[in-house]
Amino acid sequence: MAEFSKIYLAWRKGKGSRRHIVGLLERSEDNNVTFQYLPQTKDLVKSEGFIPYFEFQHLDKVYDNNVLQIFSHRLIKAERPDINNFYAFWEVDPSKADDRFYLLGKTQGLTASDNFEFLAEYIYHSNVHFLTDLSGLSHINLPKDTVKKGDFLQYTFEDDNQFDKEAVKLSFNGHEIGYIKKIHCRVFHQAPEQSLRIQVKAVEQNGIMRKIFVTVSAG
Structure with a gap:
């Protein structure tokens, strides 16, 4: 497939x-x-x-x-x-x-x-697996080391998002982290509820988090 x-x-x-x-x-x-x-x-x-x-x-x-x-x-x-x-x-x-x-x-x-x-536009299947970098970081200004390589993030749908009705918001220990990029977020809506895993693969940071790369895969 x-x-x-x-x-x-x-x-x-x-x-x-x-x-x-x-x-x-x-x-x-x-x-x-x-x-x-x-x-x-x-x-x-x-x-x-x-x-x-x-x-x-x-x-x-x-x-x-x-x-x-x-x-x-x-x-x-x-x-x-x-x-x-x-x-x-x-x-x-x-x-x-x-x-x-x-x-x-x-x-x-x-x-x-x-x-x-x-x-x-990834198609959901039991072996779906890809890398993406998060959006929204420039507006959130996360402090350095907010997340680290290997951390698992949680996700929720944000249906009332004025810019993207398919928005998928990420959090870690109750703190907002960012969003899955447009288009990449569509696979979350195809997947069974909370069946995808999001794990931090790499970060770019100085005083704040500049980029967060995560793998998305079926749980």
């Missing part, structure tokens, strides 16, 4: 700004990958100065040629000496390392040069 067949393109104006879902990459059964912007993306051009991805300038077009080849430029080079460590960190199945669509979704296609990221 494929872990996902859809990857959403997310964008935000800058660090600390709200994340918007602006596009969709979808792989068909014959492995063709298409890309298109979502209708609401047009509003972001005026409201937040959104600039389309360089190779995909038309907001109304469905792209079906060289989509994966273009987005694959965001992937780390397989020739790097630390590639196995990179795959291990992002929970990549080594047997699928040649699948660029899979790699893009698993590693989020993050780069330091822009504010795009690629969020896979």
Whole structure:
């Protein structure tokens, strides 16, 4: 069973700004990958100065040629000496390392040069397992060492969230920690109640918690 067949393109104006879902990459059964912007993306051009991805300038077009080849430029080079460590960190199945669509979704296609990221819509199954980093940390300002590697976090649905009706809020020992990213949160709504485990894998911090990476897996 494929872990996902859809990857959403997310964008935000800058660090600390709200994340918007602006596009969709979808792989068909014959492995063709298409890309298109979502209708609401047009509003972001005026409201937040959104600039389309360089190779995909038309907001109304469905792209079906060289989509994966273009987005694959965001992937780390397989020739790097630390590639196995990179795959291990992002929970990549080594047997699928040649699948660029899979790699893009698993590693989020993050780069330091822009504010795009690629969020896979994971499908719930008994072996679901992926890595994600939490959102909302820039607004919560958690003190250093609030959580550590190996800690298990608790989650609740926040149906009244004004920005995301699918929001999944995380806590640790009764303290709010952050949120599961948009799109990644959807698998929680597919899973049986409280059946997913969330464990801290790594943190980036100085005086406060800058990033928290967690694994999500079936319990």
